[in-house]
Amino acid sequence: MSAYDVVIAGGAVTGSSTAFHLAKEPGFKGRILVVEKDPSYEFCASARSAASIRQQYSTAINVQISLYGIDFLRRLHEHLAVEDEVPEIGLTEGGYLFLASEAGKPVLEANHRLQVSLGADIALLGPDGLEARFPWLSTEGIAAGSFGVTGEGWFDGYGLMQAFRRKARSLGVDYRAAMVAGVVKDGAKIAGVVLDDGSRIACGALVDAAGGGGAALARAAGVEIPVRNKKRMIFTFTCADKVAAAPLLIDPTGLYFRPEGRGFLCGLQPPEDQDPDADGDFEVDHSFFDEHIWPVLAARVPAFERIRQGRAWAGHYDMNLFDHNAIVGAVEDVPGFYLANGFSGHGLQQSPAIGRGLAELITYGAYRSLDLSPLAFARIAEGRPLAEANIV
Template sequence: MPSHDVIIVGGAVHGASAAYHLAAHPAFSGRVLLIEKDPSFAFAASALSAASIRQQFSDPTNIAISLYGIEFLRAIGERLAVGEDRPAISLVEGGYLFLATEAGLPVLAENHGLQAALGADMVLFSPEELAGRFPYLAVEDIAAASFGATGEGWFDGYGLMQAFRAKARALGAQMMTGTVTEIATEGGRATGVRLADGSFHGAGTVIVAAGTGARPLIEPLGLPMPVEARKRCIFTFACRDKLPGFPMLIDPSGTYCRPEGELYLCGAAPSPEDDPLATDFEVDHALFEEQIWPILAARVPAFETIRPGRAWAGHYDMNLFDHNAIVGRVPGFDNLLIANGFSGHGLQQAPAVGRGLAEWIVDGAYRMLDLSPLGYERILEGRPMVEKNIV
């Protein structure tokens, strides 16, 4: 008999969400073990992310996931309360503002129609309307913009992760510090995990939510895993001018910027040819000075004069196949599940994914949201899930 009904490898936001949703499921009474190699989470994406949520995707599954996510975040104080302790994650529904040039207008309009049809609260601005709403923006080259009037914004990602962990623990989930080195299998089933200290822990079901550490656990099972670590840098700065109602600004170049208290937080993906496998957490300050700041200063003239602040780097678990998450049963193994390859969207997708994994284990199928489009099968079949709004 296995020592635990479910073992979850990776104790950050997705592992913690799955542990909570399992422990809270009214039809589940099993034993859950959450294993994390670094409980300080010093290098975890959950702690180093820009921590934001949007419905402005082009794929209906991604939109539905974030629609559920914002409802979950709004009610987090009630949902994840432990006794009198009600967690707060400083959710700010400041909205995403996607700017589009004439070339990007058809995709923006198409995406807006789908988002609105699925219930997202999106507004399309003409250049004149945009200038009226956000007078501090330079919009001469902009044909239109899409803005999340409600339901989009930013929050404390580390706080969300810790709230999931605290509630899961209060509901009976066990937690362990250790490095999983192998998923043990036999006869098409996972039997447990082996740790670096040589110990073995049996499991009825195993979930791999190990971020950039998932590939060395999955590929020995004979499956391709197109997920690698990619470095992303985040920079902060102060601006002398007050810019009321500043949103999560997405420039047509892909550069983003949003408020962070009295400061601003910004970043951009490097060019594909300058985006190797991440092996360190060193900040690329030249990216800010040579690429990000010039773009932001041209878009927001007030940013021509700023005071740079703290900067840090984190690692995306980047799905190089199609930049979308891989969620659900691992093909060939009845009781091995995965939540990986979030490519920068992990925090906002954690509530829905954790619930979906719990439903799969308890009910044998997705109930609330159909997450099957994110399934591993598309990797094996060479069938990418197309998402046009990758930031």
């Protein structure tokens, strides 16, 4: 039976970020194995999301995580270059634009105060300011908008994941194409894992970064987490008229769109009663665009009345149904077991800080850079939701 100090279940962006940060942590001297069931990464959330980053959250911990994240992405060449190969993820700081009605304006203003107090570069604009900055925008029903002047935008999520993976491997991390199917314990403590091919691997620590399979792995370790897979569809389109300098815009309805190449991509979370668990379902419902997305697009941006649809795809988000925030850190009742689950669509932008934090926690038993304890599993067990108003 082979042995590693740390086994990481899931080799997409969060698992590979954790592996990289752990391998480069000066105080860590052990062996690391990343187990990934789909080495092609065809169906992982990292490859199928809208791949963006923002500081416009309503909770301090999420703002701080993304402030570190944007700094990391800006200096990716310093962190993840392998010899002469420098990763390129096409980071575009085009900004987020959150729009609010009169009813939502006080929340937007409160969020803005928090964000700027923590160092985020966010401008609060009224209807006149919005029309001056974005002349193609209809402000009907809009009382205010908050715009990320710098530090927010989009990038190549698949490229970031692969850059983490490549750098981790260069630092001696082993990757294995398999799935963690079982957990071995010595009493309450993690002692090893069983892979789906029947092989056993001894380990002192297990990180659950298994994305859509995270809840099942946690259950195998004796831990229940309220994480379920939800399908999210992304549609692309081109516009006959010019819509210049568009940010990633979030309408009060929850609809979002942003530039993508010569066109745009967009999406919308379906109503709760039309949002079942979606294990294995990657089918695109094109009627959803016609019935729910296009009418809002055309009303908010009149130029979008004349568009041509392009390709569309569906992916799965591991949604934390408790409070839509990530569940990160050690599980007190299962020594050696660490969670990195339920990112609810924020995994790519949060992966640098989460990987760094888990590496510190595993190595030193405590966070040293940014205290991620607000995301701890304890809040789930104790029924203390971390309320986040800016869910997209």
